[in-house]
Amino acid sequence: MQSAFALLQTYLTGGATPRLLVADENIDASDIASAATGTQVLSNRFELAEAGKNAGLDSCFNDFDFSDYAEAQFALIGYRLSKERPVVEHILAECARLLKPGGTLVLSGGKREGIKRYASIAGTRLAGTPLIRKHGNWYIAQIEKTGDQQLTPGGASTYREPLTITVDEKTTLYSKAGLFGATKIDPGSAMLAEYLPVFFRHFDHHSASALDLGCGYGYLTLFAARAGFSRIIATDNCAAAIEMCRRNVDTLGIDAQVVADDCARRIAQTFDAVLCNPPFHRGFKADTQLIERFVATAAARLENRGRALFIVNEFIALERAAQGYFATVEVVRREQGFKLVELAAKKNR
Numbered sequence: 001m002q003s004a005f006a007l008l009q010t011y012l013t014g015g016a017t018p019r020l021l022v023a024d025e026n027i028d029a030s031d032i033a034s035a036a037t038g039t040q041v042l043s044n045r046f047e048l049a050e051a052g053k054n055a056g057l058d059s060c061f062n063d064f065d066f067s068d069y070a071e072a073q074f075a076l077i078g079y080r081l082s083k084e085r086p087v088v089e090h091i092l093a094e095c096a097r098l099l100k101p102g103g104t105l106v107l108s109g110g111k112r113e114g115i116k117r118y119a120s121i122a123g124t125r126l127a128g129t130p131l132i133r134k135h136g137n138w139y140i141a142q143i144e145k146t147g148d149q150q151l152t153p154g155g156a157s158t159y160r161e162p163l164t165i166t167v168d169e170k171t172t173l174y175s176k177a178g179l180f181g182a183t184k185i186d187p188g189s190a191m192l193a194e195y196l197p198v199f200f201r202h203f204d205h206h207s208a209s210a211l212d213l214g215c216g217y218g219y220l221t222l223f224a225a226r227a228g229f230s231r232i233i234a235t236d237n238c239a240a241a242i243e244m245c246r247r248n249v250d251t252l253g254i255d256a257q258v259v260a261d262d263c264a265r266r267i268a269q270t271f272d273a274v275l276c277n278p279p280f281h282r283g284f285k286a287d288t289q290l291i292e293r294f295v296a297t298a299a300a301r302l303e304n305r306g307r308a309l310f311i312v313n314e315f316i317a318l319e320r321a322a323q324g325y326f327a328t329v330e331v332v333r334r335e336q337g338f339k340l341v342e343l344a345a346k347k348n349r
């Protein structure tokens, strides 16, 4: 079946330039390579921005911060819709500012993803009538910017404002719309955090290092530091997560390095511990391969006597995914539909 991105592809390979492709996790790195010269890429996902660079395109990784682009710069902007409404509304507002008069915004996505509603919002912003067509399960909406429309940045969008989450009476963390656990701490992450002082007993108390794999805004990093881990590296592929995690680490004075990367591919160090609440969705889609990838990465990043601690929903077959990668795999707690799994590295790998 054709993907929602495939509908955009035609617009990115011919016609007027310069073009901008706004890319989030709902498209694949391999999709990016299909965009032609004259297309610039802005992505909030590390590997997508890298794929743009590798394809020889002008490619930027940030949390949909369009401020480096000149107003009325693009002849065409292509955007496969994101899942979170504040993100989509923010992007639509910025597209209105960045398109030339007479330029075209092309949106693709599904009916349940709100394409008709978003096309109508874009129509208002661009003073153009959306042309919406259905192809199989997907829709494409084309909106021309007529006349010299309001070039106001952001409009009603509050996306750039961080949210705050109270952890306890002493600690507040910054978060952002669209991030995992953005407005409420995930009970699974809380369960892992609570267990960390027990888990820490496996290690040398003065210098045990930890990798927070898929760190989000840094909740587990905070508790790893509190449990006694030092030399912490927190990593995520999402620009908003990295931005908020850096802000939290700096604000709270936590000694941790925050690194943008795709599943720690470029992090060469090994660690005494890997802490992880792995993703099992990529945007709109469930993606079970992500668990396997995170488990394999955890095994590869552990010291010989290292241990990983994963929290997953009961229905995730983590034990099966971990087979062959670890010396032991033990479920140490089951609560509220979650299981906490401790994995010991194979020795002398």
Ligand SMILES: C[S@@+](CC[C@H](N)C(=O)[O-])C[C@H]1O[C@@H](n2cnc3c(N)ncnc32)[C@H](O)[C@@H]1O
Binding pocket: 180, 181, 186, 189, 213, 214, 215, 216, 217, 218, 219, 220, 235, 236, 237, 238, 241, 261, 262, 263, 264, 276, 277, 278, 279, 280
């Ligand atoms: C379930 S959330 C956990 C967030 C945080 N550790 C917590 O406990 O609140 C999974 C995280 O993995 C990140 N992630 C997804 N794919 C990734 C990838 N390929 N590389 C690195 N991080 C990724 C997501 O952005 C998200 O922040």
